[in-house]
Amino acid sequence: MEKHEFLILLRKIEAAYPHNKIGDETALMWRRACLDMDFHHVMEKLMTHIEKNPYPPSIAEIAVFTRSESLFLHQAKRWEQEGKERIERDQQLGRRKPVPSWLSERAAR
Known part of the structure; x- marks a missing residue:
């Protein structure tokens, strides 16, 4: 995931959950975790999460790794x-x- 895509992800989370502001330290941890993730798949999971949950997601709830075989x-x-x-x-x-x-x-x- 590129840096600009990651910023879009954070903005979407903050827009959907305005009561929850993401701090700098949290953003840095999430950024490291999202480096190997596919932006479009993560956004799909985020939108599904937003539709079903009143609380913001953890990184594990929206993580998508594209590696096909471990x-x-x-x-x-x-x-x-x-x-x-x-x-x-x-x-x-x-x-x-x-x-x-x-x-x-x-x-x-």
């Missing part, structure tokens, strides 16, 4: 694929992992 999801998918390949390889080679002793003791009972 790094964690990418890593988890890679691990899942590696595990699948390892299991298939072990099955083809006839390798089996030994059964833990605590499990074999319980199965014998």
Whole structure:
């Protein structure tokens, strides 16, 4: 979000909630939080919030991050694929992992 877009966002919030003035420190914190957000998506969420809520939004209520896939999801998918390949390889080679002793003791009972 660009600086001029951020100022528009703050003006909209203050216009919708005139009893709530946004201070300099709050504006600086919000500015840092909004750097990676898409202005148009945030404005859509703000307008929805204004329609439904008598109180001003927190940054979390109107935040929209445009990143399509998180790094964690990418890593988890890679691990899942590696595990699948390892299991298939072990099955083809006839390798089996030994059964833990605590499990074999319980199965014998």
